[in-house]
Amino acid sequence: MVKKNTCVFISGKGSNLKNLILHSRDNNFPIRISLVISNNKKANGISYAKKYRIPYAFINTKNPNYENKILLNLKKHKIKFICLAGYMKIISNYLIKNYQNKIINIHPSLLPKFKGLNTFSRMLKNKEIKAGCTVHFVNEKLDGGSTILRKSFFINNNDDEIILKKKTQKLEYKALPEAIIKIFRYT
Numbered sequence: 001m002v003k004k005n006t007c008v009f010i011s012g013k014g015s016n017l018k019n020l021i022l023h024s025r026d027n028n029f030p031i032r033i034s035l036v037i038s039n040n041k042k043a044n045g046i047s048y049a050k051k052y053r054i055p056y057a058f059i060n061t062k063n064p065n066y067e068n069k070i071l072l073n074l075k076k077h078k079i080k081f082i083c084l085a086g087y088m089k090i091i092s093n094y095l096i097k098n099y100q101n102k103i104i105n106i107h108p109s110l111l112p113k114f115k116g117l118n119t120f121s122r123m124l125k126n127k128e129i130k131a132g133c134t135v136h137f138v139n140e141k142l143d144g145g146s147t148i149l150r151k152s153f154f155i156n157n158n159d160d161e162i163i164l165k166k167k168t169q170k171l172e173y174k175a176l177p178e179a180i181i182k183i184f185r186y187t
């Protein structure tokens with residue numbers, strides 16, 4: 001199996017990035033993390049790129065030419081697949097067109113419920129029974145592309161935002177690798 005050169009986009013903690021790096025060391029896992037792009041110079045996730053010797057780039061999205069910079073980096077590293085893992089910036093249509101059906105995102109809710117930010121506080125306010133995460137393809141609509149897979153759990157009466165986040169992230173560490181295996185299962 002030829003591993004697909006993959007870029008992970010991050011903005012912060014990078015725990016999903018770390019999890020993907022560890023999975024990608026398995027010969028049977030379909031992707032290789034060949035590049036990390038961050039829009040935040042101080043993102044903790046960059047430390048994982050350094051630790052595992054993965055090329056990384058900081059791209060300032062305030063720069064009017066930033067989309068081209070992203071594309072140039074992707075081309076330079078022959079990137080075939082993109083994972084958004086806590087990337088807090090909306091991906092431009094320009095990039096989506098260049099990577100049609102090749103960009104996925106992990107979102108901390110059971111989409112189509114709770115698109116956007118502050119998912120956990122909205123779930124609690126809404127007295128939801130279940131929480132979870134969704135891995136989906138990225139299209140022009142925010143958190144709107146087709147779903148690859150979801151994982152859910154029942155919310156307990158004493159779950160607060162912090163606990164919900166912890167439980168959701170635990171599921172994310174299973175969901176994202178599983179989704180990637182599912183996408184490439186016949187290739």
Ligand code: GRF
Pocket residue numbers: 010011012013014015016017045085086087106107108133169172
């Ligand atoms: C995850 O909870 C993901 O669902 C959301 O951002 C968070 C990123 O966490 N999109 P980390 O940076 O991977 O730790």
